[in-house]
Amino acid sequence: MGTPRNYQTQGIILKQTKLGEFDKIVTIYTPEFGKLRAVAKGACRPKSKLGGNVEPLTHSLMLLAKGRNLDIVTQSQTINGFLALKSDLWRMACGLYVLELIDSFTVEGGENRPLFDLLLDILHQLSEPDSNETALRYFELHLLHYLGYRPQLRRCVSCDTPLKPVVNFFSPGKGGLLCPHCHSEENRRYEQIETISTRPSFPLSVEALKVLRLWQSCDYATSRRVKVKPELSQELEQVLCEYIRYIVQRELKSLTWLKELRKESVSL
């Protein structure tokens, strides 16, 4: 038995693109089917009942019909439009970054319920007035885990010895930390290859390591209780963003926007 001709699913709209004059293709992240793309017919018409329910950053309950190529959204009802999140530029930028991460890391199909729950949860967290960038880092770390890229933070990824509380080195290519000894070995090898344009690994402080380890194993509420100073926050951002960039092999558009917004708010 395949999927029935009509089926219902909840989902979070990741993005939309116009199709012809009045229709849209929407990319939806669902708990049962993972990522799927579907056509929302007439969604661009001014009086469309679908319209607002299939905008990005919306959690909707949808009825879909099997199509020959893409399925068709026949009805959609908003469960949560995340209006608090959309009414604040910085918060919205964070939300769009989260959506772009999910979209970049996943292919169509393939159920990943924990990832759906993580996505829904972060959108709720970001809607809270006192949310901050800690939420994004926590999200990134757990996203990596649910997609099979959990960074190794306990043992050296090269020699497998338990890491000591000293400055170790994060290697995006190896997906975790190198002990100082293996790092200097690696450096020696890279010095012989002069064309290398990116740093193969970079230092990670003891403090940053402690925070990352804690976040890897605690829930979001606990992670928020950790006081992170601006300098440490920057370091955590760097390590996770470099690792993510290494995996997706490009700079995320929404991240660039987020950084620009931050610069503007600092210069005000």
Ligand SMILES: [Zn+2]
């Ligand atoms: Zn080592």
